[in-house]
Amino acid sequence: MNLSDFSRHYNCTDIEKSRYSEFAEVGEVALNRSVQMQSLINQYAGATFDHGLFRIHNQGSFYRWTKLAFEYFKKFDGFALVFGFDWMGRQFALNEPENSNVILMLDPATAEAFELEASLEEFFNTDLVEGKEDFLEATKFQTINKRAKTDLPFDHCVGFIKPLFLGGKDEILNLEDSDMEVYWELNRQIYFKTKNLPPGTSVNLSIDP
DSSP, rough: OHHHHHHHHHEEEEEOOOOGGGGGHHHHHHGOOHHHHHHHHHHHHHEEEGGGGGOOOOHHHHHHHHHHHHHGGGGGGGTEEEEEEETTTEEEEEOOOGGEEEEEEETTTTTTTEEEEHHHHIIIIIIIHHTTTTTTTTHHHHHHHHHOOOOOTTTTEEEEEEOOGGTSSSGGGGGGEEEHHHHHHHHHHHHHTTTTOOTOOOOOOOOOO
């Protein structure tokens, strides 16, 4: 896996080996499903770029998040493998039905799955390089990260305080440091409890433990 163009535009600022280590052994086995995934994670496992702007999963977190992401985005369960995530907690996955390369961006805040035809190398070396600002909102992240004074932990993201499903605004004042698993589960439950309600319906939610 050659990420030379990506590496010229992104700095590796940390490597996380310990978090999700309990899933590392089974994750190694699961990686045999994809040569691309195996090459990427074996070389860049747990790498954090630009203080948390984008991260590549380690062997354990790859396995854990492949399970978690497709409890929410059920359509892709069994077809895709999660390889990385950005500061907003959006998970990125390689979908390989019938040997075609499709990159998925799974957004817990909107329940949307965006698809991009690309190999992993093309995604990193072209799409992330050209889309560092428009795609990842690098300037917004830098502003938030400077205010926080410490980098996000590997298992955290910056999430919406008031969920977008409940009328929250996509603005800096509505963002906070969140445990990523809790954030995903909260948004998943809210989405499935409210997705069929008419617009403007008053909602009183009780989130399952």
